[in-house]
Amino acid sequence: MRKAIPYRFLLGLCLFTMASCEKQTQNEATTHRLSFSFANGNSMYKSTKGASSDIFDEFYAKLSSGELVAETYNLTFTEIESGAAYTFTGAWETATVELQAATYKVTGASTAVGENSQEKCSICFDETITVTNQMTDIVLNAYYDCYLFVLTSEKIANVDNCFLFNNKYWYAFVNGNFIGTLTGTHKDGSKFSVEMGNYSFEKGKYYIYYDISINEYGISFLIPKMEDGANNDGCYIDEYGVNYGNGISVNGVTWAPVNCGYKPASDDRLGFVYGKLYQWGRKYGQGYCAPYYDPNDPYKDEGSITIASQWKGNNKDADMNTFYYGTSPSFNWISNVSSTFWNKGTNDNPIKNEDYDPCPDGWRVPTLKELSTLIECTYSNAEKNGIIGRWFFDPSDNSKCVFFPFAGARFSDNAIHSCGASQRGLIGQYWASSNHIINIHNSLVGTDGGNATYLAFGHSVRCVADKN
Numbered sequence: 509m510r511k512a513i514p515y516r517f518l519l520g521l522c523l524f525t526m527a528s529c530e531k532q533t534q535n536e537a538t539t540h541r542l543s544f545s546f547a548n549g550n551s552m553y554k555s556t557k558g559a560s561s562d563i564f565d566e567f568y569a570k571l572s573s574g575e576l577v578a579e580t581y582n583l584t585f586t587e588i589e590s591g592a593a594y595t596f597t598g599a600w601e602t603a604t605v606e607l608q609a610a611t612y613k614v615t616g617a618s619t620a621v622g623e624n625s626q627e628k629c630s631i632c633f634d635e636t637i638t639v640t641n642q643m644t645d646i647v648l649n650a651y652y653d654c655y656l657f658v659l660t661s662e663k664i665a666n667v668d669n670c671f672l673f674n675n676k677y678w679y680a681f682v683n684g685n686f687i688g689t690l691t692g693t694h695k696d697g698s699k700f701s702v703e704m705g706n707y708s709f710e711k712g713k714y715y716i717y718y719d720i721s722i723n724e725y726g727i728s729f730l731i732p733k734m735e736d737g738a739n740n741d742g743c744y745i746d747e748y749g750v751n752y753g754n755g756i757s758v759n760g761v762t763w764a765p766v767n768c769g770y771k772p773a774s775d776d777r778l779g780f781v782y783g784k785l786y787q788w789g790r791k792y793g794q795g796y797c798a799p800y801y802d803p804n805d806p807y808k809d810e811g812s813i814t815i816a817s818q819w820k821g822n823n824k825d826a827d828m829n830t831f832y833y834g835t836s837p838s839f840n841w842i843s844n845v846s847s848t849f850w851n852k853g854t855n856d857n858p859i860k861n862e863d864y865d866p867c868p869d870g871w872r873v874p875t876l877k878e879l880s881t882l883i884e885c886t887y888s889n890a891e892k893n894g895i896i897g898r899w900f901f902d903p904s905d906n907s908k909c910v911f912f913p914f915a916g917a918r919f920s921d922n923a924i925h926s927c928g929a930s931q932r933g934l935i936g937q938y939w940a941s942s943n944h945i946i947n948i949h950n951s952l953v954g955t956d957g958g959n960a961t962y963l964a965f966g967h968s969v970r971c972v973a974d975k976n
Contacts, residue, residue: 538641542583542596542603544618544631544650545909546572563658564714566674571629573907574600576681578628583616583648588636605646611638611894617653619683626680627671630654638894645890647899654683656714659692663719667692682709692720744971745868746770755973756910758902759881761874762973763910768866769793769969781895782915782932785966787841788943789849791864792828794918794966831918833964841964851875851941858941860974865941867971874972876940882912883946896933898948912936912948918966937967 546568570576579599586593588611596605600618613636620628632653639646659667659678667678668691678692690702700720709715744752744764748771755762767783784793832841850873853859860872867873885900890911892899897913916932935949945967 536641537606537608538643539604539606540639540643540646542605542646542648543600544633544648546631546650546652563660563677563716564656566677567656567658567679567714569905569907573905576627576629577650578618578620578630581616581618583614583633585612585614587612607639609639609641611636614648618650619653620681624671626669626682629656629681630683635893638891640891643891645888647890647892649893652712654681655709655711656681657709658714658716659720660716660718663695665693665695683711690720694719744871747868755871756908758900758908758910759885759904761878761881764867764871764971764973767913767915767968768971781893782913783968783970785915785918786866786939786969787832787966788939788963789842789845789864791866793866793969794829794831831966840962845963847942850939855942858974859976866969867974870974871971872974873939873941873969876942876944876946878972879938879940879946882948897936912938912970913968914948915968937965939967939969 567576577600579601580597581600581603582595582597583605584593584595585605585607587608590610594605594607615634617630617632619630620626630653631650633648633650635649637646637648657670657680659670661672661676661678664678670678670680670690670692673679690704691700693699702720743754744766746752746766747769752765755764757763768786769780769784770782771780773779773781780795784795786793848861849864850861851858852861855875855877858872858875860867865872882900884903886903886906887901888899890897890899892911892913895911895913897911899909899911902908914931914933914936916930916935917937919930931949935947937945937947939945943963
């Protein structure tokens with residue numbers, strides 16, 4: 509006679525089986541679309557000072573669309589915890605990868621090869637990303653693995669080993685040494701021949717020349733008059749002196765590559781990877797409480813204050829790490845508020861107030877009109893380097909996109925979350941130069957409906973290029 513199996517054993521067996529299945533489901537690999545965007549925007553810098561950056565902008569339009577980038581890739585995803593490595597090769601046009609949810613170190617390249625290899629830009633990858641099962645897209649940061657050599661066609665009819673771009677420029681993307689001797693013909697019929705091995709070029713830079721001259725003194729490249737600082741034209745150089753390259757143009761607005769106050773993590777500090785949080789009208793933002801990203805907690809003090817008594821002239825360094833929490837009903841951090849703290853002009857014609865605007869030289873806090881252009885964009889929620897946020901795509905060219913982190917917010921009372929960042933990873937709230945914000949959360953994006961936001965709230969700032 510068969511002995512009955514105890515009910516407790518059957519129940520335990522069922523629970524064990526269910527748990528095993530659940531664990532297996534959680535660890536199953538999922539398919540993700542793979543693409544790239546250029547790290548820090550179009551960060552190829554000028555080398556020939558004074559040359560027009562507009563020329564590179566024409567190239568970048570086709571670089572960002574992938575038209576001028578090497579067509580295939582070879583990438584290795586190494587899982588940080590286990591050390592397991594997965595290599596993927598293929599064409600960008602149909603790129604997908606199957607990965608389990610984990611944190612990976614991504615390395616590899618997309619290298620142009622073949623007889624016409626200098627027609628396409630070679631790029632490389634080196635970053636750490638976090639993959640979740642909910643992600644549909646993985647957008648990698650691409651770095652230039654070549655330099656761009658350009659000759660305008662005004663005086664030059666043909667250049668061997670180079671390619672004609674928009675019927676205006678002869679160019680080559682060079683990964684390593686220039687292939688062979690540079691030979692060509694001027695429009696007046698004269699020939700030129702230059703041993704390119706005699707010249708040094710640096711990856712990540714573009715070199716624009718208007719002509720090649722050969723005379724009794726030898727060969728020279730004709731370039732515009734050099735001007736101090738031209739290498740940094742249009743670059744976002746933050747408060748720490750770090751150059752993050754050019755801005756990212758989406759729907760008519762040029763956005764900074766990172767949030768204001770951004771600082772990457774380092775060995776001894778956790779950084780400000782979402783940027784800092786700013787009270788409206790203040791020059792300085794503050795970090796976050798533990799267990800957030802920087803152990804240097806902001807000091808909390810009850811507002812409201814009067815600038816004249818608390819800040820001596822423009823010397824605001826004394827309380828740069830102080831968060832002035834507001835009290836009901838106004839929730840303001842300042843008593844003598846001025847509508848011109850961040851904008852001395854109008855919504856249509858903004859004028860940066862250098863005394864209080866937190867953005868670096870050449871950049872300013874956006875107007876509500878500029879922030880509202882994001883509402884017209886298509887978008888996709890995603891993770892970028894472990895940061896949760898949203899990609900906004902230009903409505904007329906989805907190869908142009910900018911990433912806004914869900915940095916959360918700091919509220920104005922004296923509760924514990926006031927020095928942290930409430931709802932981090934769920935919402936992003938970004939200040940306009942007027943005391944309004946744009947809300948980014950879940951599947952929504954919109955302004956505060958014209959209602960002024962409490963000045964003591966801590967929100968993110970994403971700078972825009974100041975064209976004045």
